[in-house]
Amino acid sequence: MPIVVDIDVMLARRKMSVGTLADRVGITPANLAVLKNGRAKAVRFTTLAALCEVLDCQPGDLLRWEPDERVAPATGASRPGSGSAGTPG
Template sequence: MAIIVDIDVMLAKRKMGVGELANLIGITPANLSVLKNGRAKAIRFSTLEAICRELQCQPGDILRFSED
């Protein structure tokens, strides 16, 4: 079982791009893309908190389990 970071829907709902969100949370667009594209091995709680704050969502809105 894997945990997937799925922020595409929340970004679309907020009409926000990856670059804008990355700037708001203080990480590089490249690092946010690693999270967004499922290539990250880990996420810091502070980064998760910042993403949720800026997208006005809960962690469960952007994290899901995959059977892969």
Template sequence: MPIVVDIDVMPARREMSVGELSDRVGITPANLAVLKNGRAKAVRFATLAALCEVLKCQPGDLLRREAEDTAGE
């Protein structure tokens, strides 16, 4: 998938554990792990906004686009 969720970096900079982040955002640690491990197919804007508010960052700090592999085309 060309959109990658980088949730590891910002909590580490804020010295915040995954458990604390999930509590403050209001999602389960399991759902946070799905986002963190790149298995999510979608993220709600409300969840993204809550992550940004708690981590004091912008959506671009958590999401990035990677070029798709076009070798097979």
């Protein structure tokens, strides 16, 4: 999954345990572990907002995008409107 969750980083910066964060956010430690370990398929905005409030951070401090190494880059494909035949140049 190209979305990486950096909750561990913020927990370390705040010197907070997973259990404490889970209690303050209002989710189970098991659900927080799923999110923290990158196994979650989705996160509710209310949960993200609660995480940001408790950790005093922005969503971008918790989530980042990394290219998926398993997907090969597209080759030779042209984008619409990129000067293809029949389009004034």
